[in-house]
Amino acid sequence: MSDTHAQTVAFVRTTMLPEQPPPASEAGVIKWMRENLFKGWFNSLLTILSLYFIFQIVTSAYPWFANGIWNTSSLAECREMLDGMTGACFSVLTERWNQLLFGFTYPTDAYWRPTLAFVLLIVAIAPVLYPKAPRQLLVFTGIYPFLAYWLIWGGTLLTPLMILVGLIAGYFAFKQFERQSFAMGLLAGVVAAIVVIWAGGIVPAAMPDVLAIQAIPSRDLGGFMLNMILGTVCVSLSLPLGIMLALGRQSSMPIIKWICVIFIEFIRGVPLITLLFVANVVLAYFFPPGSNIDLVLRVIIMITMFSAAYIAEVIRGGLAALPRGQYEAADSLGLDYAQSMRLIILPQALKISIPGIVNVAVGLFKDTTLVSVISMFDLVGMIRGPILASTEWNGVYWELWGFAVFVFFIVCYSISKYSQWLERQLATDRR
Amino acid sequence: MKKLAILGAMTAAGLSAGVASAATLDDVKARGKLNCGVTTGLVGFAAPNANGEWEGFDVGVCRAVAAAVLGDPTAVEFVPTTGKTRFTALASGEIDLLARNTTWTFSRDVDLGFEFVGINYYDGQGFMVPKDLGVSSAKELDGATVCIQTGTTTELNLADFFRANNISYEPVPIETNAEAQPLYLEGACDVYTTDASGLAATRAAFENPGDHVILPEIISKEPLGPLVRHGDNQWGDIARWTLNALIAAEELGVTSANVAELAAAPGNNPEINRLLGTEGTLGAMLGLENDWAVKAIMAGGNYGELFEKNIGENTPIGLARGLNALWTEGGLLYTPPFR
Secondary structure, X not given: OOOHHHHHOOOOOOOOOOOOOOOHHHOHHHHHHHHHOOOHHHHHHHHHHHHHHHHHHHHHHHHHHHOOOOOOOOHHHHHHHHOOOOOOOOHHHHHOHHHHHHOOOOOHHHOHHHHHHHHHHHHHHHHHHXXXXXXXXXXXXXXXXXXXXXXXXXXXXXXXXXXXXXXXXXXXXXXXXXXXOHHHHHHHHHHHHHHHHHHHOHHHHHOOOOOEEOOOOHHHOOHHXXXXXXXXXXXXXXXXXXXXXXXXXXXXXXXXXXXXXHHHHHHHOOOHHHHHHHHHHHHXXXXXXXXXXXXXXXXXXXXXXXXHHHHHHHHHHHHHHOOHHHXXXXXXXXXXXXXXXXXXXXXXXXXXXXHHHHHHHHHHHHHHHHHHHHOOOEHHHHHHHHHOOOOOOOOOOHHHHHHHHHHHHHHHHHHHHHHHHHHHHHOOOOO | OHHHHHHHHHHHHHHHHHHHOOOHHHHHHHHOOEEEEEEOOEOOOEEEOOOOOEEOHHHXXXXXXXXXXXXXXXXXXXXXXXXXXXXXXXXXXOOOEEEEEEXXXXXXXXXXXXXXXXXXXXXXXXXXXXXXXXXXXXHHOOOEEEEEEOOOHHXXXXXXXXXXXXXXEEEEEEOOHHHHHHHHHOOOXXXXXXXXXXXXXXXXXXXXXXXXXXXXXXXXXEEEEEEEEOXXXXXXXXXXXXXXXXXXXXXXXOOOOOHHHHHHOOOOOHHHHHHHOOOOOHHHHHOOOOOHHHHHHHHHOOHHHHHHHHOOOOXXXXXXXXXXXEHHHOOOEOOOOOO
């Protein structure tokens, strides 16, 4: 059979043809454009229209950026330099840069302190956010809140140190009694912590100058720093609180259950701005005049309560999504309530809840700007109040608000990107 | 209902507790600082500068009172308040004095339990419109959209004015003056109404101030002044007479430049002598040092100097004295005698 073709055809190719490139219309950019931009007359029309609009926006916005002026000291001067041209007065950002970041009463020579605290924050949250970061850093994460408090508010280092010692004492007491039962351990831990902190309170009072740096009252905090402080503190506090509320709401003990239900439903039924007004205005009526509980502390408590209620509901959704078998499996292994929650239920429930929690966190971060309504000078408060009301910069809007949008977008977009990454990392069941 | 009553009783108890500790002067002296409520920012009246120091016409009143009481014009803790938080801040004792371009009205004085210690700026509500709207009187504004700050007396005056003239309008509520400017410039409202001083300041900041006109109608009386809590008359007297001292100083020709010289020794004008404490014991009657007025005048100058420096015709705001001139020059400023 091998010579069959020898008689019928003149030539038989014995090697493969070299690979040809695909036709130009079926490959690379052209194919992509044909499929995505110019598929059919309708899509082509839409593409051309969109391109036209993008072109219009870019060409009309470009001179505004390109002619931007960065080094004048007032709006009038800036307009004079522009001389009728379209252009932005970015000089408001450069001149008031420190005020936008730190507020207008934070001492100038202490700007390094919140900056350092921010840099250390990145180091401290790395081991929490990235499993690959060295585990030893977790020790630093534990120390960080106390260090940051000392850096931002100043005073003697002994105050946060005593609180840290109290918490460590509480932890050891918890470990000691945990073997008897989780609840006993918790109770012993809390009692030990309170006793040590209360007793240790005399130490910083007796030696207010040990390792002391200039103390800065809360009223002097401001700018984007205030947003970052409120955002970070409230998110990290409301997460554990939210988990506890969610578990409490599922509890079979009626008192705990009803306390949690009422708390969650009440807080969720009230707008955040109302809670802030309560923190600022109404509480002042109930304390004797002169006894002023720190305003930032009051606001942190209110925002934390607010977001904890929302996070609790998100986590309850995660708990409800777990099949009943998981709970039964935990019981059949002989684990007690605390163990089964810690080892089996919560890891799965929290994984399901990540998108919801991040949603709350992003919303919470943006909600911190509401404090400007109760006359605190966060980034928005600084822009709305002092900067726009100064004789030099009265009338600058786009540059300032654009800056605020830019800063908030960067932070919120990074949070959202991180959560997407985290979801992919934890998607063990759907790989 | 019962709960409400309890809550009300608690609030009343809290309020009366605030009133009971009446010796504000002692509190301020013990604290070493005057807690003074100001706005979160109003051009010319109160705003922090690039170094974070408060400046402005209302700020000048705070500094004068601090100087009179404590001898130091910088011993002031400025507490920024919004239109909504200002009265609770004063009632709860968070601030000792509120100098926040607040209109003196019957209900604020009587019902809210405050005491206005005087008037540091006579204002009135006006309207600003773009020139190309072609309006020359506020009575032609039928059907206009009006930008208006909420929670202020201007809101109520506006409703009164339009009802009295039987014309309609559509309000666009806004929170602050800063918010109103872009809304007005972008045409979200045809008319912007607020106190005439505010309108002038706002217009001065526009890129083309000539394109906008302020209508001739002034539809309300807005006497703006500092205020204190009811129930501590001594403290009220101190604030009242510090303000009066600034006005009297202008009338008598005492300025920050010559006050030290005039106070060094009794001159031949007995009223100046009494004001500056070189004769008589007016300061002691207030419970202050005898040179209290000297320090108050040194803090930022007399009334006229404060006006010129912060909102006068040489500043970007460029307000004329108008009603705020001395009575001898056709204005309304008239202080009782120092005797």
